[in-house]
Amino acid sequence: MTVLQGQRRLLGSRGNCGPSVRSRPGSHNGYQRPHRLASRVSAAISTSAAEAGSSSADLEDGKVVDGPDLTVKHFSGLTLPNPFVIGSGPPGTNYAVMKKAFDEGWGAVIAKTVSLDCSKVINVTPRYAKLRCQKEVIGWENIELISDRPLETMLDEFKRLKAEYPGRILIASIMEEYNRGAWEELIERCEEAGVDAFEINFSCPHGMPERKMGMAMGQDCQLLEEVCGWINAKATKPVWAKMTPNITDIAYPARTALAAGCEGVAAINTITSVMGINLDTLRPEPSVEGYTTPGGYSSRAVKPIALAKVMSIAQLIRSEYDNSRDLSGIGGIETGQDAAEFLLLGANSVQVCTGVMLHGYPLVKQLCGGLQQFMSNHGFNSIEDFRGASLPYFTSHHELVRMQKEAIAAKKAARVGLSGDDKWSGDGFVKEAESMVAN
Ligand SMILES: Cc1cc2nc3c(=O)[nH]c(=O)nc-3n(C[C@H](O)[C@H](O)[C@H](O)COP(=O)(O)O)c2cc1C
Numbered sequence: 551m552t553v554l555q556g557q558r559r560l561l562g563s564r565g566n567c568g569p570s571v572r573s574r575p576g577s578h579n580g581y582q583r584p585h586r587l588a589s590r591v592s593a594a595i596s597t598s599a600a601e602a603g604s605s606s607a608d609l610e611d612g613k614v615v616d617g618p619d620l621t622v623k624h625f626s627g628l629t630l631p632n633p634f635v636i637g638s639g640p641p642g643t644n645y646a647v648m649k650k651a652f653d654e655g656w657g658a659v660i661a662k663t664v665s666l667d668c669s670k671v672i673n674v675t676p677r678y679a680k681l682r683c684q685k686e687v688i689g690w691e692n693i694e695l696i697s698d699r700p701l702e703t704m705l706d707e708f709k710r711l712k713a714e715y716p717g718r719i720l721i722a723s724i725m726e727e728y729n730r731g732a733w734e735e736l737i738e739r740c741e742e743a744g745v746d747a748f749e750i751n752f753s754c755p756h757g758m759p760e761r762k763m764g765m766a767m768g769q770d771c772q773l774l775e776e777v778c779g780w781i782n783a784k785a786t787k788p789v790w791a792k793m794t795p796n797i798t799d800i801a802y803p804a805r806t807a808l809a810a811g812c813e814g815v816a817a818i819n820t821i822t823s824v825m826g827i828n829l830d831t832l833r834p835e836p837s838v839e840g841y842t843t844p845g846g847y848s849s850r851a852v853k854p855i856a857l858a859k860v861m862s863i864a865q866l867i868r869s870e871y872d873n874s875r876d877l878s879g880i881g882g883i884e885t886g887q888d889a890a891e892f893l894l895l896g897a898n899s900v901q902v903c904t905g906v907m908l909h910g911y912p913l914v915k916q917l918c919g920g921l922q923q924f925m926s927n928h929g930f931n932s933i934e935d936f937r938g939a940s941l942p943y944f945t946s947h948h949e950l951v952r953m954q955k956e957a958i959a960a961k962k963a964a965r966v967g968l969s970g971d972d973k974w975s976g977d978g979f980v981k982e983a984e985s986m987v988a989n
Pocket residue numbers: 637638639640662663690692694695696697723751754792818819820847848849850852880881882883901902903904905
């Protein structure tokens with residue numbers, strides 16, 4: 551099925567495809583189970599995630615055993631067995647957890663961000679704070695820095711993973727100062743360790759802005775252009791620039807990174823946040839020795855913001871690159887249906903970070919099953935059948951007003967019967983009465 555056929559289906563079956571038709575942990579989406587993947591729920595997943603979409607796929611080396619094909623072929627050449635990628639963060643901190651991710655079937659793993667000198671990275675505890683609605687976690691703040699493990703250790707673990715899982719995709723997330731030599735050294739050493747691609751962390755919202763790292767670099771398009779130029783002159787592997795949402799228009803840095811040679815863009819990193827104030831102690835959370843620093847917000851609450859940013863980058867990739875750049879969507883994804891929304895906007899793959907911290911690595915089976923369920927309901931056989939299908943339905947508010955005026959005028963013109971009792975006539979009386987009969 552083509553995108554256009556898919557769009558017709560989307561328009562034709564309103565009950566199933568409006569933006570609000572989705573399942574959340576704990577809710578029932580009413581979908582019929584289209585094939586035999588319906589009933590296998592992994593016991594290791596927490597209850598709420600396990601209820602999301604209520605289907606679980608069997609995976610072999612990340613590939614679904616049956617049902618609609620979930621393979622992703624990125625423009626950059628990266629081929630993933632499924633679109634679900636471990637987002638950089640705690641779920642990619644060391645060999646043990648990355649191995650677990652491959653064993654469970656994640657489509658790719660992006661390791662925790664590394665830099666050359668870990669001695670400059672000093673984390674604090676507590677460094678997380680949750681926002682709950684009833685008992686469910688809907689928002690998560692972190693003030694965690696990049697990896698505080700020695701680069702040599704991380705590189706040895708990359709090597710080991712690639713030796714054990716040669717067919718799986720391992721992406722290094724890297725971040726450095728405004729120093730060409732440092733970027734070149736980091737890229738060279740990661741490539742020697744065998745990574746398949748790079749994601750550049752231009753988006754960490756806290757920590758080390760004084761060294762112009764992370765978000766401080768990603769918010770400055772001039773700096774970004776120069777640094778992306780260095781990176782792309784050196785890297786022989788595909789490069790994705792990970793964008794910060796903490797900027798007026800995310801299309802600016804995304805355009806800058808793509809123009810400087812990056813094969814793709816990933817969005818979003820976390821949103822600058824203050825989780826709240828403890829009303830007993832009057833101190834902000836998470837409190838470290840009575841003080842805090844603004845952190846990064848993630849989890850379900852950020853999904854609408856992430857969708858808007860991904861939409862904006864997808865429009866740019868469609869209009870300026872004829873769809874020929876990678877787009878990896880991130881932010882609040884916990885179900886296959888969440889993922890479908892990002893893919894419908896044009897993302898090729900999606901990343902999950904906080905969702906793994908809440909529900910564990912087996913979540914990937916649930917994510918694949920939920921996505922397949924969505925695809926089966928619409929008759930989609932592959933992700934390309936519907937990728938970007940919802941993107942054309944964004945327009946300006948001005949256009950919405952014009953379209954609504956036209957629709958009302960058309961309805962008025964098509965109205966049957968008399969507009970008021972003063973319109974009855976003696977000669978046409980029978981015809982006029984007939985024009986208002988329903989059967
Ligand atoms: C505790 C924590 C640590 C993170 N560390 C990194 C990091 O080292 N590098 C990075 O690029 N993003 C990092 N992120 C951001 C995530 O990769 C992701 O962009 C963001 O959390 C939104 O996705 P999510 O809602 O699925 O978590 C971190 C997020 C969390 C929650």
